[in-house]
Amino acid sequence: MRKVYLDNNATTKMSKEALEAMMPYMTDVYGNASSVHAFGREVRLAVDAARAKVADFLGAASKEEVIFTSGGTESDNMALRGVAHALRGRGNHIITSNVEHHAVLNVCKYLEKEGCQVTYLEADRNGIVKLDELKSAIKKETVLISIMWANNETGVINPIREIGLIVKEKGIYFHTDAVQAAGKLPFELKNMNIDLASFSAHKIYGPKGVGALYIRKGTKLTPLVLGGHHEMGKRAGTENVAGIAGFGRAAELAKIELAAESAKLAELRDYLYTGITSRIEHTRLNGDLKELLPNTLNVGFRYLEGESIVLNLDMEGIAVSTGSACTSGTLEPSHVLRAMGVDPVDAQGSIRFSLGRDTSKEDIDYVLDVLPPIVKRLREMSPLYEGGK
Numbered sequence: 001m002r003k004v005y006l007d008n009n010a011t012t013k014m015s016k017e018a019l020e021a022m023m024p025y026m027t028d029v030y031g032n033a034s035s036v037h038a039f040g041r042e043v044r045l046a047v048d049a050a051r052a053k054v055a056d057f058l059g060a061a062s063k064e065e066v067i068f069t070s071g072g073t074e075s076d077n078m079a080l081r082g083v084a085h086a087l088r089g090r091g092n093h094i095i096t097s098n099v100e101h102h103a104v105l106n107v108c109k110y111l112e113k114e115g116c117q118v119t120y121l122e123a124d125r126n127g128i129v130k131l132d133e134l135k136s137a138i139k140k141e142t143v144l145i146s147i148m149w150a151n152n153e154t155g156v157i158n159p160i161r162e163i164g165l166i167v168k169e170k171g172i173y174f175h176t177d178a179v180q181a182a183g184k185l186p187f188e189l190k191n192m193n194i195d196l197a198s199f200s201a202h203k204i205y206g207p208k209g210v211g212a213l214y215i216r217k218g219t220k221l222t223p224l225v226l227g228g229h230h231e232m233g234k235r236a237g238t239e240n241v242a243g244i245a246g247f248g249r250a251a252e253l254a255k256i257e258l259a260a261e262s263a264k265l266a267e268l269r270d271y272l273y274t275g276i277t278s279r280i281e282h283t284r285l286n287g288d289l290k291e292l293l294p295n296t297l298n299v300g301f302r303y304l305e306g307e308s309i310v311l312n313l314d315m316e317g318i319a320v321s322t323g324s325a326c327t328s329g330t331l332e333p334s335h336v337l338r339a340m341g342v343d344p345v346d347a348q349g350s351i352r353f354s355l356g357r358d359t360s361k362e363d364i365d366y367v368l369d370v371l372p373p374i375v376k377r378l379r380e381m382s383p384l385y386e387g388g389k
């Protein structure tokens with residue numbers, strides 16, 4: 001059976017190059033990067049080289065602005081908790097949005113229990129944070145604004161540059177969860193008003209369990225993980241050297257591939273969307289094609305349960321999801337789609353297609369052959385469907 005993987009926002013297949021970069025550090029080159037002897041120094045050089053590659057990929061002003069973590073979740077935790085704790089004396093108000101990943105939302109809920117006040121901005125019908133609301137939510141106690149760059153479920157892109165400008169005028173820290181934007185959108189962090197940004201290697205064809213937090217020089221942050229003086233005193237723990245080396249190589253390739261890959265993915269994504277809408281009635285695009293990541297399409301199939309579409313496609317070798325990998329299986333309608341005002345029944349029938357580096361036109365043609373009969377069959381069984389009237 002043909003296998004088609006369209007769940008690249010959940011994770012990507014690690015590239016051969018990233019694996020090759022990791023291998024020495026899982027076998028012969030095993031020193032501790034903190035050791036002063038030759039074994040340690042060799043590994044320290046590898047960590048520093050990877051840091052330089054990630055910094056270059058992000059367009060950071062220096063490699064010291066990149067701190068390695070265990071992934072996007074830890075980076076989000078570190079940014080939010082780190083700033084909230086460091087600036088406690090100055091203010092206790094945080095602004096975020098109601099379409100964030102749970103790695104941000106659940107940290108905000110935790111910080112509320114610690115006495116922080118959190119404003120959850122509402123997204124508009126297209127899933128974009130409203131700038132007017134953002135401006136009016138700012139108060140003198142506001143210390144941090146955390147708005148995701150691009151949404152993992154819908155691919156919707158927020159106006160991060162504009163938010164940076166608003167925040168800069170007010171002297172408030174700005175964090176963005178850039179886990180999904182990385183490798184899909186071009187940017188240079190040094191030219192943007194962003195103080196902190198979260199990244200994850202496994203979303204850019206690197207290994208799982210490693211990520212980074214960009215911390216602009218001078219940003220005050222209390223460390224989350226305490227211990228030794230690793231990562232310039234900002235994140236204790238012996239470095240995951242192999243993972244870091246793989247991340248460095250993945251970042252290097254992502255930078256080289258970005259323009260061509262995004263153009264190819266956008267073309268295939270549009271081909272998929274046109275194919276779906278011309279073959280299947282009663283669909284809804286969640287988001288606006290003009291403001292979407294090039295690889296992502298979130299489509300609602302009215303009258304259906306997303307889970308049954310996912311399972312039926314899975315039986316045909318096609319991997320898609322109903323939304324975030326962290327919440328799938330809960331049968332809860334997506335908080336992101338609900339925040340966009342999508343009817344809960346329509347939200348239940350929404351599917352995320354996330355294309356990747358290996359996706360081909362033949363893969364999309366296969367999906368366009370297989371999906372319409374599945375939707376037809378499921379609708380015929382659906383109590384909600386009476387010919388769509």
Ligand code: PLP
Nearest residue numbers: 071072073101103152179180200
């Ligand atoms: N933030 C966003 C937007 C994500 O999509 C993800 C992963 O799905 C994360 C954070 C968490 O990243 P990680 O899996 O590296 O912890």
